[in-house]
Amino acid sequence: DIVLTQSPGTLSLSPGERATLSCRASQSIANNYLAWYQQKPGQAPRLLIYGASKRATGIPDRFSGSGSGTEFTLTVSRLEPEDFAVYYCQQFGSSPRITFGPGTKVDI
Amino acid sequence: QVHLQESGPGLVKPSETLSLTCTLSGGSISGYFWSWIRQPPGKGLEWIGYIYSSGSTNLNLPFQSRVIMSVESPQNQFSLKLTSVTAADTAVYYCARGGVGDRSLDSWGRGTLVTVSS
Secondary structure, three states: OOOEEEEOOEEEOOOOOOEEEEEEEOOOOHHHOEEEEEEOOOOOOEEEEEOOOEEOOOOOOOEEEEEEOOEEEEEEOOOOHHHOOEEEEEEEOOOOOEEEOOOEEEEO | OOEEEEEOOOEEOOOOOEEEEEEEEOOOOOOOEEEEEEEOOOOOOEEEEEEEOOOOEEEOHHHOOOEEEEEEHHHOEEEEEEOOOOHHHOEEEEEEEEOOOOOOEEEEOOOEEEEEOO
8 A cells, every 4th residue: 555654744934935845655656646735724625736746727836746756745935824724645546546645734 | 617515414323324425516427536535523634435437436445345436427416325334434524526647636525524423
């Protein structure tokens, strides 16, 4: 089974700063089928990045994804107040077909 | 614009069956994978499984013996049944759409809280 590990668990930053979130997989993720989601309190997750580096529709360009194999990164170049949330990575591949990481909370 | 809405009882008794329906508007069931994901209060996301528009399913191992999924294309709906529930099944349940490629979940319902309690 592929296990996703996210670090850090919590990231304390200020508006305007750069956020770098890590997602590590226990096995190589084929085809870079790695996505990132943002979840705010009381809301459903929102797709930010798919295919490791492709921004989803309507996602601002301050969000970027990179990486391959087992190491992936989500970067928020300059944090806006609305970016403070929990971020999850998710892989699609072998069993289980879909797995989520435990999440990284970005707070002020 | 695709909109998903979960519906079903908010309270289920232990040992009974949790039944939820997701209704799609603004799009078609055809050609997509339709997932159920849950989130216990204060915890992370757990994928339950998905059903393709043709009716084929893929379920996460912990749920394989307890979950039935179905799709009703003419009604633009798909459903989840989780049997023999316990308090550990208390969670917000989301339905979501995944594409043919990487199954990234690009549209989500708002989620519905299901509490298992007598």
